[in-house]
Amino acid sequence: MTTTDITTASVNAHLPQVHEPRNTGVPLDLDWALGAQANTSAIERRCANLPARRSVKKDHQAAWLLKAITMIDLTTLSGDDTAERVKRLCAKAANPVRRDILDALDMGPITTGAVCVYHDMVETAVTALEGTGIPVAAVSTGFPAGLSPLHLRIQEIQESVKAGATEIDIVISRRHVLSGNWQALYDEMRAFREACGEAHVKAILATGELGSLRNVARASYICMMAGADFIKTSTGKESVNATLPVSLTMIRAIRDYHARTGFRVGYKPAGGISKAKDSLVYLSLIKEELGAHWLQPHMFRFGASSLLGDIERQLEHHVTGHYSAAYRHPIG
């Protein structure tokens, strides 16, 4: 990535908003989806040297990190979530970086891309975020395993939309991929998309449970063909979550889908991304493989519960020359 293409002044100045047609989906094309290749060793080779090769320094690094913040789905998905925790998270989403740090960087206000919670916390988050413009994303469809009855999974989507979620993160049935039941995967995804209505739908593939990169590629195509607005790697609950090889596989499928249909599908790596330097590697990969258009909150998100804290520490270090203790950045 070149170091000059994002400056602090440009973080909030997104590219001119051409009308972005929503992915309507296309008829299931099994020849296309099943013909998807994923050359694991070539993909791993391409990813292996990315972290070393891609680095941005000083002011440009600060600008890229600020940009990364605007694309975080700030997430809490714990069994012990409470309304108070979600309210604190929402306050952090609205003011993700201390004012003195932003002032030192000559930066106006920024927010995270969204707040992501379980259904039960949607109303709390919607109320807490009123007036901020920050969308609420709900994980849904029996997250994380997706094994509840289909009608309940569909109802869960409808309830979350009714409660005010404008983004729905669904989980696919991994068994449809593992048993090669592509029609069932397509039909399920179409039903989820329809239940979302105007809310945008992110399809979580749970890539750590799909067995191979080829399956990841195939599932990516099927979900896009069925109308997914975003494809997302993981729930954060699998034993392997977002990785660079999985990301490369998915974003190349996104690129191919765009070339063939004209629809731009968004990308969300999620789970285990907690370091500022890792976020920079992801952004450079996106820029190289998909282009700058995808470096906007409506095209790219990090699903992350603790990334923001590390980015804030790095920004503070950039401004003051010192690291503060992690407890000074308690949320995110």
Ligand SMILES: O=C[C@H](O)COP(=O)(O)O
């Ligand atoms: O979708 C978001 C993930 O659940 C967050 O995972 P994380 O807690 O590893 O950042």
